[in-house]
Amino acid sequence: MNVTPSFDLESWSLQSLAEIEACLDKWIPPLAPANLNEPMRYAVLGGGKRLRSLLVMGAFEAGLHKMSAEEWEWRREAALRAATAIELIHAYSLVHDDMPCMDNDILRRGKPTVHVQFGEALALLTGDTLQALAFEVLTPEHSHITPYLQAKLCGLIARAAGYNGMAGGQAVDLASVGQNLDELHLSQMHKLKTGALLEASVLAGAMCAGVKDSDLEQLKVFGSALGLAFQVVDDILDVTADSSVLGKTAGKDAEADKPTYVSLMGIEGAKHKADVLVMKANQALLASDLSKTDALVAIALRVVNRNY
Amino acid sequence: MNVTPSFDLESWSLQSLAEIEACLDKWIPPLAPANLNEPMRYAVLGGGKRLRSLLVMGAFEAGLHKMSAEEWEWRREAALRAATAIELIHAYSLVHDDMPCMDNDILRRGKPTVHVQFGEALALLTGDTLQALAFEVLTPEHSHITPYLQAKLCGLIARAAGYNGMAGGQAVDLASVGQNLDELHLSQMHKLKTGALLEASVLAGAMCAGVKDSDLEQLKVFGSALGLAFQVVDDILDVTADSSVLGKTAGKDAEADKPTYVSLMGIEGAKHKADVLVMKANQALLASDLSKTDALVAIALRVVNRNY
Numbered sequence: 001m002n003v004t005p006s007f008d009l010e011s012w013s014l015q016s017l018a019e020i021e022a023c024l025d026k027w028i029p030p031l032a033p034a035n036l037n038e039p040m041r042y043a044v045l046g047g048g049k050r051l052r053s054l055l056v057m058g059a060f061e062a063g064l065h066k067m068s069a070e071e072w073e074w075r076r077e078a079a080l081r082a083a084t085a086i087e088l089i090h091a092y093s094l095v096h097d098d099m100p101c102m103d104n105d106i107l108r109r110g111k112p113t114v115h116v117q118f119g120e121a122l123a124l125l126t127g128d129t130l131q132a133l134a135f136e137v138l139t140p141e142h143s144h145i146t147p148y149l150q151a152k153l154c155g156l157i158a159r160a161a162g163y164n165g166m167a168g169g170q171a172v173d174l175a176s177v178g179q180n181l182d183e184l185h186l187s188q189m190h191k192l193k194t195g196a197l198l199e200a201s202v203l204a205g206a207m208c209a210g211v212k213d214s215d216l217e218q219l220k221v222f223g224s225a226l227g228l229a230f231q232v233v234d235d236i237l238d239v240t241a242d243s244s245v246l247g248k249t250a251g252k253d254a255e256a257d258k259p260t261y262v263s264l265m266g267i268e269g270a271k272h273k274a275d276v277l278v279m280k281a282n283q284a285l286l287a288s289d290l291s292k293t294d295a296l297v298a299i300a301l302r303v304v305n306r307n308y
Numbered sequence: 309m310n311v312t313p314s315f316d317l318e319s320w321s322l323q324s325l326a327e328i329e330a331c332l333d334k335w336i337p338p339l340a341p342a343n344l345n346e347p348m349r350y351a352v353l354g355g356g357k358r359l360r361s362l363l364v365m366g367a368f369e370a371g372l373h374k375m376s377a378e379e380w381e382w383r384r385e386a387a388l389r390a391a392t393a394i395e396l397i398h399a400y401s402l403v404h405d406d407m408p409c410m411d412n413d414i415l416r417r418g419k420p421t422v423h424v425q426f427g428e429a430l431a432l433l434t435g436d437t438l439q440a441l442a443f444e445v446l447t448p449e450h451s452h453i454t455p456y457l458q459a460k461l462c463g464l465i466a467r468a469a470g471y472n473g474m475a476g477g478q479a480v481d482l483a484s485v486g487q488n489l490d491e492l493h494l495s496q497m498h499k500l501k502t503g504a505l506l507e508a509s510v511l512a513g514a515m516c517a518g519v520k521d522s523d524l525e526q527l528k529v530f531g532s533a534l535g536l537a538f539q540v541v542d543d544i545l546d547v548t549a550d551s552s553v554l555g556k557t558a559g560k561d562a563e564a565d566k567p568t569y570v571s572l573m574g575i576e577g578a579k580h581k582a583d584v585l586v587m588k589a590n591q592a593l594l595a596s597d598l599s600k601t602d603a604l605v606a607i608a609l610r611v612v613n614r615n616y
Binding site: 092096101121128133147148151161 | 339409429435442455
């Protein structure tokens with residue numbers, strides 16, 4: 001793997017995250033009805049790894065080319081809006097997934113889940129509102145972001161969130177409880193459930209930078225492999241990590257009789273699988289014409305080596 | 309009120325609805341996971357008045373001006389996509405509103421509600437997916453619809469669905485149970501809860517036709533007044549109509565101790581209020597430079613005179 005030795009992921013992440021957290025804070029409207037505003041902020045601003053928005057900003061930097069300061073300005077605003085929108089979609093999915101009719105989870109990022117804290121009705125509405133807000137953030141009424149890019153981002157993110165993406169994957173997941181899935185079907189489920197939004201994060205950042213189609217194709221391979229690696233590691237951590245480290249309830253998958261990479265291939269097999277996927281992700285970057293890929297490579301390495 | 313005597317709302321509606329139903333049928337993806345596809349179709353294709361899509365098409369016709377056949381083609385496709393997207397948003401909101409943690413309703417359009425028929429988890433996912441699908445439909449990957457119009461429609465509909473629209477109104481509604489709201493606060497709640505999406509329907513149709521800003525302003529007044537009139541009539545019917553005629557459970561509001569126009573001003577007072585609002589709606593049309601407003605006027609009259 002080829003990260004420039006001088007590249008420091010921690011300080012790059014800290015700087016990017018400071019901006020993203022500020023955008024999330026700014027774009028969650030203080031004007032929402034008070035009983036909705038509080039759970040919206042609770043769901044979104046309560047921490048989290050922000051992997052998706054880091055991927056947006058990493059891909060944006062990888063795709064940057066020579067341009068005027070003015071163009072850079074609106075392209076960067078678009079990337080921050082895309083990162084925010086994707087975090088809003090991710091946050092809504094967590095709120096709804098935690099509800100009693102789904103995973104019935106009471107702990108998220110070390111805090112009571114939204115439905116525990118605010119009741120089920122508001123949890124439902126909070127998720128619904130966060131999804132709508134994502135598309136509001138992508139279509140600012142006064143901005144220099146081109147309508148072309150706004151429409152492209154809306155389409156990309158709607159498709160990643162919908163029936164052929166995250167929500168579709170959830171439905172497959174529901175149907176798979178207690179089933180013996182083989183590796184192909186397990187991968188297909190996760191490509192939708194978590195992979196689609198991670199892949200869209202990479203593509204959104206690159207589209208904001210204006211990269212050419214052939215590089216978008218390679219970034220699609222990168223995002224898809226990374227998304228699957230992320231899920232494999234998630235399955236490993238569900239078995240090996242404490243709830244206190246994860247910030248959510250560990251061991252839920254086995255308890256719910258859900259098929260996982262660990263149940264399918266054991267812990268060592270799953271670790272090998274994650275390594276192979278990250279290798280594939282990095283090969284896609286090498287095959288592209290992108291040069292400033294340090295952040296993306298470093299994020300990919302961190303995905304497999306994380307312990308939370 | 310000035311409907312051309314020869315204008316026949318029934319045959320106009322039938323023709324428009326045939327197209328809209330075909331679009332809904334076409335754009336609900338057969339490729340969705342099977343367990344999601346069925347409740348999606350059940351939720352959307354199970355009938356309904358389609359008031360919102362008729363408003364889109366009515367406003368589109370009112371706003372049409374001289375243009376090439378080619379321009380008319382993509383503008384009309386945009387209107388059909390906007391009508392479809394708004395029906396998808398409306399359908400998702402009904403699925404979620406009916407859930408046990410919200411209104412806990414078991415009957416909708418004369419059939420078991422989605423959560424009764426498919427379970428709560430799939431009802432939750434179905435609503436989530438329908439909302440995402442709305443934005444997919446608005447941003448086709450191959451189309452002559454300008455990116456400008458695509459982005460405008462996404463923004464308009466996201467805002468009408470979100471915190472400062474439908475979902476926000478639901479949150480205010482939740483907080484208002486058992487409260488003594490005055491008319492101002494009741495109107496504010498309904499302007500969000502049902503008014504915002506009805507108003508957006510009118511504006512979307514007009515934007516697809518390319519009407520000028522001053523006419524959009526008048527159509528906003530029309531849509532807002534009509535939206536409120538619709539809700540006032542809804543409150544009246546909740547008291548006066550049978551469940552079998554409504555296709556949903558009657559008397560729910562009084563039972564749930566929700567404030568309504570009838571509880572606030574009596575049935576006669578509410579009827580008068582609805583008439584005044586429709587008058588206001590029609591005055592806005594007269595104040596515009598739009599000429600082909602027959603369908604919009606006829607729809608407004610039907611809204612106050614309906615018995616279902």
